[in-house]
Amino acid sequence: MSDAQRADAFLDDTPREGRGRLKVFLGAAPGVGKTYAMLQAAQRQRQSGRDVRIGVVETHGRSETEAMCVGLAEQPMTRSDYRGVSLVEMDLDGLLESRPGLILVDELAHSNAPGSRHSKRWQDVLELLDAGLDVYTTVNVQHLESLNDQVRAITGVQVRETVPDWILQQADDILLIDLPPRELLERLREGKVYVPEQARAAIDAFFTQTNLTALRELAMQTAAARVDADLHRRHRLLGQTAPAVRGRLLVGIDGDVHAEGLVRHAARVAERRHLPWSVVHIDTGTSKDELQLGYLQSAQQLAERLGGEVVELRAERVARSLLDHAIERRATLVLVGRRDRSRFGWKVWLKGSVAEQLIKAGRGLEISVLAQEPAKTAPKRRVRPPADWHDYLLAGLATVAATAVALLLARYLALPNISLVFLAAVLVVAVRSSLGPALACAGLSFLLYDFLFIPPTFTFIVARQEDVLTLLFFLLMAVLAGNLASRQRRQVQALRQTQTETTTLLDLSRQLGAATDVRAVASAAVRQLQQLAKTEAVVATRSDAAPGTQGHWSYVSDAIPVLNDEEQAAADWSLKHGQPAGQGTDTLPNSRWWWLPLNADGQPLGLLGIRSVGTAPSGPQKRRLIAALAQPIAQALGRATLAEELEAARLHGQTEELRSALLASVSHDLRTPLTAMRGSIDSLASLGHSMSAADRQELLEATRDEAERLDRYIQNLLDMTRLGHGGLKLIRDWTTPGDIIASALQRLQRVLAELRVEVLLPDSLPLLFVHPALIEQALVNVLENAARFSPPNGRLQVAVHVDSSSLRFIVSDEGPGVPEPERAKIFDMFYTAARGDRGGPGTGLGLAICQGMIGAHGGRVSVGEGLDGRGTSVTLELPLQPQPHLENDLS
Known part of the structure; x- marks a missing residue:
């Protein structure tokens, strides 16, 4: 045995973190003592100091059972009114809030009152287990879903309340509570199970010696199967040889009354053989009535509850498709039902039943055939949906048209060729409609061909033997051609449907891959789901303060859905527990919406909500398609969420980097003018009385220059803050470039005092439609930067160039210049190039x-x-707007 297999066995044997433990007390029938044994075990736990709480215990008036409840805390039941009747149920929310160490839940298969969160009590138990609470519970063997048909065959009673078998498979411990049938019957007669009147009726109807013995055997087999599974896992855990789980069981079903029984039998066989199993339905394109669709959907839903995989294939040949699928999935056992041939058509008589075809062609496979008894409630004949009367009208018109054409061609063509005209009509009808109208056209063509063209004409008498063969061959060819054309049409329709679904799936994958954020992914998913499944779809995510929200949910859909309290509760429960809820499920099934959790890497990202357009809920095939699409949608949401988180982290890192650079720059560059100002002020304060007027004036001017320099630094910081947060607003006005240059030079008069400044302006300049103050500030920053890097008495030139679409301010200096690789970097914040002769400190923001x-x-x-060829030139290029019309004021 490999290390991986041993690791898997170890993981299976290890309790899941955060999940409670489940112990099931299993009995063969009511009255064997399951509740009493559960209470005994609970009393032992209480005596050991554990907090034990009774969730629900049904004593049925038995004094010894009631005595065992003494000392155990009990959670008060909840009450609800349903059609004037007061119903009591276990308080699930109260137990979740109080969180006792152990909860006692009797009658696991019980159906909850309408309006409860879950329709079944076993779902309440699962929620308690998911919350980390331990549960003791009881169940009788007749309530197991896979044994439902077998129990009915034994007792003649149809058990309505059932529990999926996988609940017992997930139990940590199963304790079989056994009582011989004679002792149980004695307890019944003594009134220890039911009151005397009920006891007599129960003995006559259900509690017979034979029934109790058979149910006892079923209970023992169930417990033995669990022991065998535990032993199998222990072998694997120890690395010893154990029966290998190999192959797969395929069960083929159709839309008939026996489908559910076949699924239950398959579940039992798969459990005994430790085989994974699949339920396969082959859609041949033939129409099914509502009864058949109901049988098929019920069987598929039952298979999902029992832990099987549901597969639906489109093909014409059922047996061949089952064998191909079995080979593809490496199945070793194929299970089908055998039915009476008299209920089927000529195809079964010619080709044999599906079971017979599988036995003939299924070499290397084990073919198991379950003989099914005729059901009393089954329909006696196969009900075919009636074809549209337009199709039959088409058959009649095609026959009349073919007759007219044949009469025109009769004088030119030989008699055998006339039949081809009628065959063409049959083919046209078969391709345009279905098999029924095609057969009707073939029959009418046969009669008209005989009546009008076979001698003696205008009678249905056939005089010559060769004409009899001609008519029979014509009828045979018409029927075969109509059947083949109708089959081809069904296949084309199936291919079109498959192509439509495939194209939509491809579009969904493409759009999900192209979506870059969560909202884009959700919008693509909603749009494609509504197109593919013809349903109303919505993607819901948690967002407490997002616009367009309802409560704490944010929705992406064509219209924000209006949810009632039950639908909101279903959405909350689905997101919290990571399981589907709402319409079509056992959790709050009265909701109009079906909620599917969208999880990626175990993290809940949101919900996919589906609402049927009509009043009827979506069928199993559409629900499986939507459930399959939910996984790529969840993965795309996870990818988009991760991308947004990475982008947020990147921006946060850049913000921290800029903040650190800003603090470093400000701490150095703002300290210099402050230090100079403080030194000048200190000199004036301490030595001002002994200084000459010229020295005092020089100190004051230096202080003013440093204050102006500090003001420019602060202004740059404020401008950059407005630029970074989108707070910079343009107030445009018409202005002349010369005024902007003059104002900028005036502001920097002291900074440019030691330089030779040249201004080159064309004779005529257009007007600029800009924010004058901002353009002036930009030009000031460029001029100040050029002055700082220019040598003393260096030349600084300000020029204006104009073309048809733009105007350029060009500021050139004779400084050290900027190397070409660094020219793109000088516009980055806090970047400063090599200092020139006059290069003073700066923030790198200008x-x-x-x-x-x-x-x-x-x-x-x-x-x-x-x-x-030396220094640097900075060009500020601005687009020109159409010039305003200026009126000449003539005097």
């Missing part, structure tokens, strides 16, 4: 702010070589 301001006007900033 050019970044300049780029933001020019970009807000639709322009751009670029860097090139400066004057005479």
Whole structure:
């Protein structure tokens, strides 16, 4: 045995973290002492100091059972009114809130009152287990789902309340409570099980010696199967040789009354042989009535409850498709039902039944055939849905048209060729309608061909023997051609449907792959689901403060759904427990919406809500398709959520990096002017009386220069904050480029005092429709940057160039220049190039702010070589707007 198999066995044997333990007290029939044994075990747990709580215990008035409840705390029951009747049920929410160490839940198969959260008590137990609470419970063997038919055959009683077999398979312990039938009958007669009147009726109807013996055997077999499974797992855990789980069981079903019985038998066989199993239905394209669809859907839903896989295939040949699927899934056993041939058509007589075809062709496979007894409630004949009267009208018109054409061609063509005209009519009807109208057209064509063309004409008498063969062959060919054409039409329709679903699935995958955020993924999923499944779809996610929300949910759909309290509760429960809820499930089934959890990597991301367009709920095939689509939708949501989280983390990291750089820059660059100002002020305060007027004036001017420099730093920081948060608003006005240059030079008069500034303006300049103050600030930042890197008495040039669509401010200096690889970086925040002779400290924000301001006007900033091949030139390019009309004021 491999290490992987031993690891799997160890994991199976290890209790799941956070889940409670389940102990089942199994009995063969009521009265064997299951509840009493459960209470005895609970009393032992209470004496050991454990917090034990009675969720629900049915004593049925038995004094010894009631005595065992003494000392055990009891959770009060909840009451509800249903059609004027007061019903009591276990308080599930109260138990979840109080969280005792052990809960006693009697009668696991009990059906809850209408309006409860779950329709069955075993679902309440599962929710308690998921919450980490331990549960003791009781159940009788006749309530197991897979034994339902067998119990009915033994006792003649149809048990309505059932429990899926996988509940027992998930139990941590199963304790068989056994009592010989004679002792149980004695307890019945003594009134220890039912009151005397009920006891006599029960003995006569159900509690017979034979029935009790058979039920006892079923209970022992069930317990033995569980012991065998435990022994199998222990062998694997120890690394010893154990019976290998090999192959698969396939069971083929059709839409008949025996389908559910066949599924139950398959579940029992699969459990005994430790085989995974699948229920396969072959859709041949033939129509089914409502009764047959109901049988098929009930059987498929039963298979899902019993833990089987449901597969639906489209094919014409049932046996061949079953064998191909068995080979594909590596199945070793194929199970089908055998039915009476008299109930089927000529195809079965010619080809044999599906079971016979499987036995003939299924080499290497074990073919098991279950002989099914005729059901009293089964229909005696196969009910075919009536064809549309338009199809039969088409058959009549096609026959009349073929007759007219044949009469016209009769004088030119030989008699055998006339039949081809009628065959063409049969083919047209078969292709355009179905088999019934095609056969009707073939029959009418046969009669008209005989009446009008076979001598003696205008009679149905056939005089020549060769004409008899001609008519018979014509009828045979017409029927075969109509059948083949009708079959081809059904196959084309099935292929079209499959192609439509495949195309939609491909579109869904493509759109989910292209979606970059959660809302885009949800929108693509809703749109494709509504197109594919013809249902109303919605993707719901948690969002307490999102717009367009209802309560704490945010919806993505064509219209925000209006949910009642039950539908809201179903959505909350589905997201919390990661299981489907709502319409078509056993949890709050009265809801109009079917909720499917969207989980990725074990994390709940949201819900997929489906609501049928009509009043009837969606069929199993459509529900399986939607459930299959939920997984890629969940994966796409997980991918989009992860991408958003990574982007948020990246932005957070960049923000922290910028914050650190800003603090470092501010701490250094703002300290310099403050230190200079403080030094000047201290000198004036301590030595001002002994200083000359010129020295005092120089200190005051230096203080003012440093204050202006500090003001520019702070203004740059404020401008960058507005640019980063979208708070920069453009207030455009018409202005001249010369005024902007003059104002900028005036502001920097002291900074540019030691430089030779040249201004080159064309004779005529257009007007700019800009925010004047922002463009001026951008030009100031560029000029200040050029002055800081220019040598003393260096040349600084401001030029304006104009073309048909733009105007450019070009500021050039004779500084050290910027290497070409670094020219794109100088517009990054906090980046400063190599210092020039006059390069003072700076925050590195000036050019970044300049780029933001020019970009807000639709322009751009670029860097090139400066004057005479040295230094740097910065170009501010702004788009030109159509010039306003200026009126000349003539005097």
